[in-house]
Amino acid sequence: NAGVTQTPKFRVLKTGQSMTLLCAQDMNHEYMYWYRQDPGMGLRLIHYSVGEGTTAKGEVPDGYNVSRLKKQNFLLGLESAAPSQTSVYFCASSFPDVGVYEQYFGPGTRLTVT
Amino acid sequence: AQSVTQLDSQVPVFEEAPVELRCNYSSSVSVYLFWYVQYPNQGLQLLLKYLSGSTLVKGINGFEAEFNKSQTSFHLRKPSVHISDTAEYFCAKGTYKYIFGTGTRLKVLA
Numbered sequence: 320n321a322g323v324t325q326t327p328k329f330r331v332l333k334t335g336q337s338m339t340l341l342c343a344q345d346m347n348h349e350y351m352y353w354y355r356q357d358p359g360m361g362l363r364l365i366h367y368s369v370g371e372g373t374t375a376k377g378e379v380p381d382g383y384n385v386s387r388l389k390k391q392n393f394l395l396g397l398e399s400a401a402p403s404q405t406s407v408y409f410c411a412s413s414f415p416d417v418g419v420y421e422q423y424f425g426p427g428t429r430l431t432v433t
Numbered sequence: 434a435q436s437v438t439q440l441d442s443q444v445p446v447f448e449e450a451p452v453e454l455r456c457n458y459s460s461s462v463s464v465y466l467f468w469y470v471q472y473p474n475q476g477l478q479l480l481l482k483y484l485s486g487s488t489l490v491k492g493i494n495g496f497e498a499e500f501n502k503s504q505t506s507f508h509l510r511k512p513s514v515h516i517s518d519t520a521e522y523f524c525a526k527g528t529y530k531y532i533f534g535t536g537t538r539l540k541v542l543a
Binding site for chain 2 (some may be wrong): 323350359360361362363364367369377409411413420421422424425426428429
């Protein structure tokens with residue numbers, strides 16, 4: 320099993336450009352998440368999905384959109400990138416049964432917006 | 434609002450010394466707590482979790498944590514650290530959605 324994979328690993332964008340980050344998981348997990356990690360701020364939840372075709376806002380959703388057309392994939396879009404979106408983005412997935420709330424993380428995407 | 438506080442942003446410690454990384458959480462009816470570790474340039478992986486039962490939780494790589502309801506704490510401990518334990522450690526609270534602390538960078542010195 321590959322677990323959770325993220326594409327791309329690195330990206331540099333100019334202000335105003337758009338891009339899509341792809342997250343894929345092969346564990347048949349229902350729930351998927353997008354976080355951003357910034358120095359001194361820990362991980363903050365951007366959007367999440369509790370199943371195919373459903374998405375919900377997290378703590379810091381502004382400037383991002385997501386889609387979950389297939390259970391195994393969760394896409395994060397930036398329509399018009401801003402320097403404030405320079406960050407490391409992590410995708411995670413989980414199968415939150417009672418007593419099993421572990422999240423499995425991808426390796427991250429380092430995004431720089433100039 | 435729910436919160437998780439990790440007061441120490443960095444903890445330097447010599448190899449083979451004990452270490453404690455502190456985590457305090459906001460109280461609520463149900464408390465599920467986690468410690469994750471992030472090695473350089475990698476994603477997070479679960480060290481241990483507290484859902485219920487024994488307040489002393491053992492995890493991977495020799496780490497353990499103690500759930501203290503009265504002090505709303507979930508501190509992570511290891512009796513003897515190795516160079517390979519150098520990483521960032523995150524405390525988190527939640528079920529299907531987490532609130533993360535801001536992280537503690539553990540640097541193990543030779």
